[in-house]
Amino acid sequence: MNAPIVSVRNLSHRYSVQWAIKDINFELASNGIYGLLGANGAGKSTIMNIICGVVKQTDGEVIIRGINLADQPVNAKKHIGFLPQQAPLQKDLTVEEYLVHCARMRLMPEHTIKAAVTEVMEKTTITHFRKRLISNLSGGYQQRVGIAQAIIHKPDFVVLDEPTNGLDPNQILEVRALIKEIAQEHTVILSTHILQEVQALCDHIWMINEGNMIFSGTLEEFDNYIVPNKLVVALVAHPAAEELLSVPGVEAVEELGGARYRVRFSDAQETIERLVQTSVQKNWRLIEIGLEKNSIETVFTELSKKKSK
Numbered sequence: 001m002n003a004p005i006v007s008v009r010n011l012s013h014r015y016s017v018q019w020a021i022k023d024i025n026f027e028l029a030s031n032g033i034y035g036l037l038g039a040n041g042a043g044k045s046t047i048m049n050i051i052c053g054v055v056k057q058t059d060g061e062v063i064i065r066g067i068n069l070a071d072q073p074v075n076a077k078k079h080i081g082f083l084p085q086q087a088p089l090q091k092d093l094t095v096e097e098y099l100v101h102c103a104r105m106r107l108m109p110e111h112t113i114k115a116a117v118t119e120v121m122e123k124t125t126i127t128h129f130r131k132r133l134i135s136n137l138s139g140g141y142q143q144r145v146g147i148a149q150a151i152i153h154k155p156d157f158v159v160l161d162e163p164t165n166g167l168d169p170n171q172i173l174e175v176r177a178l179i180k181e182i183a184q185e186h187t188v189i190l191s192t193h194i195l196q197e198v199q200a201l202c203d204h205i206w207m208i209n210e211g212n213m214i215f216s217g218t219l220e221e222f223d224n225y226i227v228p229n230k231l232v233v234a235l236v237a238h239p240a241a242e243e244l245l246s247v248p249g250v251e252a253v254e255e256l257g258g259a260r261y262r263v264r265f266s267d268a269q270e271t272i273e274r275l276v277q278t279s280v281q282k283n284w285r286l287i288e289i290g291l292e293k294n295s296i297e298t299v300f301t302e303l304s305k306k307k308s309k
């Protein structure tokens with residue numbers, strides 16, 4: 001494993017008396033899109049604000065490229081790009097004026113700024129709007145400007161807090177495509193409560209519930225978190241449900257129409273073998289058999305019942 005880009009160790013935070021997050025730990029070592037998933041109020045923004053140096057944690061540490069964020073915030077922040085939930089746009093500036101301003105705030109050398117602004121406008125496809133006031137752009141384009149300010153200084157990792165919130169369906173797809181492009185060159189941490197967003201974008205998922213990390217794994221591991229206990233079978237001969245129920249291992253049968261059935265079982269291997277054998281013996285003409293995965297919503301609900309990892 002390469003040296004981590006970000007290490008978060010034993011991170012806890014309390015607003016007045018109530019703990020918002022408790023003992024969060026993770027490391028990022030490679031490019032890709034990491035999804036921070038959780039219901040409203042789970043603690044996502046608190047984690048993002050802390051790793052971007054906007055909020056100071058109560059306990060624990062954030063190490064960025066080997067630099068402790070609390071000890072050397074200016075150096076550490078050079079490696080971070082941040083698009084908070086409310087994009088920090090100055091809407092009375094043009095796109096170009098605003099990005100120049102952001103580059104200066106990032107302490108980029110003056111002679112590098114013009115080229116960096118040109119490059120980032122191209123990357124986020126906003127060059128044709130460079131002279132337009134940000135207030136006159138659509139929500140989707142304002143979000144592109146927000147992403148442009150987050151990557152103008154070429155940070156190692158980019159933190160996007162609910163980046164598609166409030167956008168229409170077309171704008172959502174466009175911004176997601178842009179995030180995928182950005183992830184080719186940067187490590188992206190994305191916070192969201194939209195499960196389809198995680199499915200569409202993320203390589204790795206952390207799930208937070210009531211301030212605790214309750215899951216960390218790949219999208220595939222998330223999908224398979226609950227072991228399937230149902231099969232979908234299609235039998236052209238369309239036998240009665242009672243006949244299927246008599247096959248050893250079958251616990252329940254639901255007719256789905258079109259000669260398809262949902263079959264609940266306790267042992268997948270045994271039930272599949274018995275169903276195939278019986279189908280051949282009784283000439284049911286089996287044309288489809290496969291495990292039915294649980295929906296991402298079911299996995300989310302099931303995981304939400306857990307207290308911590």
Ligand SMILES: Nc1ncnc2c1ncn2[C@@H]1O[C@H](COP(=O)(O)OP(=O)(O)OP(=O)(O)O)[C@@H](O)[C@H]1O
Pocket residue numbers: 015016019020038039040041042043044045046047193
């Ligand atoms: N400034 C604050 N003062 C007091 N409590 C806060 C503050 N900010 C957040 N909280 C509380 O901390 C908890 C975590 O909030 P946080 O905003 O991090 O969650 P979230 O997962 O980002 O939610 P959302 O998706 O709604 O933004 C919540 O209970 C919230 O009410």
